[in-house]
Amino acid sequence: MKWEQVPLGPLQTNSYIVTEGYHCLVIDPGDEGKKLIQLLEKRKVVPQAILLTHAHFDHIGAVDIIRDHYRVPVYIHKKEENWLGDPSLNGSKFFMMPVSTSVKPANMFFEKEETITIGDFTFSVFETPGHSPGSVSFYFEEAEFVISGDALFQQSIGRTDLPGGNHDQLLKSIHSKLLALPEQTLVLPGHGYTTTIGDEMDSNPFLNGF
Known part of the structure; x- marks a missing residue:
């Protein structure tokens, strides 16, 4: 794998393409849908699903472009079912975006922590709220990344000053789940560089003393 x-996109949100053979999962397609499709075609892989860690605008901007092009389902946590089409919830209303972000409803919902299989991919879904109420993380145990x-x-x-954010809840999620x-375990974050669980345990200043 x-x-x-x-x-x-403008916030350089990390989208991830997780590949097994000629199939892939597209995770958090935040913007630039045509660019992402070109990359998938270059890699000669076809998505089996779109997974969303949460519904903030910078993680969902290219969802409909990818979904309509490949005719694949979109997964999100049930707690953010209504966020995709609501700029006041997905945050685009507050960031002076040229166009408010509104995405069609998801097809499938995470409602609990579980290990699921989608096509060629088996992974665990962790509920990691705090940045937003329905934030989740995807753990690929055999490949050793989350x-x-x-x-x-x-x-x-993550920041906790947007709708539904909760700082104490986020810290609890990080410590108890991640x-x-x-x-x-390699940590693949929504922004910035990759890291490891061990490195963050040792030196992340936001986690010391919790």
Whole structure:
């Protein structure tokens, strides 16, 4: 299994392409849908689904372009079912975007923590709220990486001043779910550089003393 980080849009949100053979999962396609389709065609892979760690505008801007082009389902946590089409919830209303972000409803919903299989891919869904109420992380145990969305970053954590954010809840999510993973686990965040669980346990200043 391979993964590729693709920064997209004005906030350079990390989208991820997780590949197994000729199939892939597209995670958090935040913007520049045509660019992402060109990359998928160059890699000669076809998406089996779109997964969203959460519904903030910078993670969802290219959802409809990718979904309509490949006719694949979109997955999101049930708690953010209504966020995709609501600029006041997905945040685009507050960031002076040229056009407010509105995406068609998701097709499938995460409602609990579980290990699921989509096509060629089996992974665990962790509920990691705090940045937003329905934030989730995707853990690929055999490949030893977790896609953490905007929960955990290299030397930082997600902001909690947007609708539904909760700082204490975010810290609890990180410590109980993410830092419980093996220290060698690679963390693929929603922004910035990759890191490891061990590195963040040792040196992330936001996590010390919790």
